[in-house]
Amino acid sequence: MKVGEALSFFRKNMNLTQKSVRPDYMKQPTLSKIENGKQTVPFEEIRDILKKAGIGQEEFFSVVELDEEQNKFRLLFYNCSVNSSDLQSKEKLLSIYYDLNNRSNLNIQEYSNLVSIKIHLGHRFKEVTPLSKKDMHKIYHYLSNKSFFTHFDYVLLSDTIFIFDDTQIDLLSKAAYPIKYCHLRNQKTRLFVxxxxxxxxxxxxxxxxxxxxERYIDLAKSMDSGVKDYHYHLNIGYLHNMYLYLTTKEYHYQKVARTFVETLQNMGETLWAEQMESEINRLLNPEINEYQTNMIDTTDF
Known part of the structure; x- marks a missing residue:
């Protein structure tokens, strides 16, 4: 919902009139214009309206889409990732891709969206060009010069870090992890970290x-304090047990790793379960020793 829609939603469901929640200094038609999306509103005025209505700010902003366009992009991106035969979503995403790919001055949000498309869909859609050597140099130069990482910096890092060499990964991980001011970051940012x-x-x-x-498993475990997200804990548990199996060859650890697949299936996380099962089988194949290399163009490396 937009801010005005959310104000109207709460007010009507609480059986409150516009007059009863309108601050004394606000003119009569102003709140109506705000609710109908015809007038913007400063944060201070939103705060005063919420206070009069008895609505908590955290609850209110949990339903407000502060970045509607980005939310639409992520939903479209997800639809294409799980169903490449969805031609309508594909057409819409390609329209975004063409626009971003043909522009030179992208902000970090736009650039991270472009990289996400190239990384995750470049091997599915022939219209999308994979990342090039020039792209990787640009990304590394940008990230390696960051002293403080924000949300879209972590999105970009998460999507590309496995492509860099050991020295580059070491430098970037030391700059980005552990996350600074973790308690002030929202859940989405922490998950990309x-x-x-x-x-x-x-x-x-x-x-x-x-x-x-092992080094990065230890890092991951040191960072999980306060993270109340089962996705992360399942991933770390699964990866740790696969590491233990691969290093000891004790079947018990492989069996435990596969129980995470069963857990996901029981939770209804079918797609994630299928991806994890596929990854386990690939990790057990001694002929496979590269991770997702089909997502970048290696012809110029």
Whole structure:
């Protein structure tokens, strides 16, 4: 919902009149214009309206889409990721891709969206060009010069970190992890932070570099304090047990890793369960020692 829609939603469901929630300094038609999306409203006025209505700010803003366009992009991106035969979603996403790919001055939000499309859909849609060597140099230069990472920096890092070499990963991980001011970050940002670490672990498991895999498993465990998200804990538990199996060959650990697949299936997370099962089988195949290399153009490397 937009701000005005959310104000109207709460007010009507609470059986309150516009007059009863309108601050004394606000003119009579102003709130109506705000609710109908015909007038913007400063934060101070929203705060005063919520106070008069008895609505908590946290509850109110939990239903407000502060970045509606980005939310639409993520939904469209997800639809294309799980169902590449959805031609309508594909057409809409390609329209965004063409616009971003043909522009030179992108902000970090736009650039991270473009990279996400290239990384995750470049091998599915022939219209999307994979990341090039020039792209990777640009991304590394940008990230390696960051002293403070914001949300879209972590999105970009999570999507690309497994592509860099060991030295580059070491430098970037030291700059980005552990996350600074974690308690002030929202859940979405924290999850992209953690996804970046799990991507590094998976990369090193595929490369059979167990020393570095163990190092980043320890890092991941040190960062999970206060993270109340089952996705992250399931991922770390699964990856840790796969690491233990691959390094000890004790079947017990592989069995435990596969119980995470069963857990996901029982929770209705069918797609994630299928992806995890596929990854386990690939990790057990000694002929596979690279992680997602089909997502970048290696012809110019």
């Amino acid at each position: 953690l996804n970046g670490v799990t991507n590094i672990i998976t990369k090193y498991l595929f490369e059979r570099n167990y020393l570095l895999a």
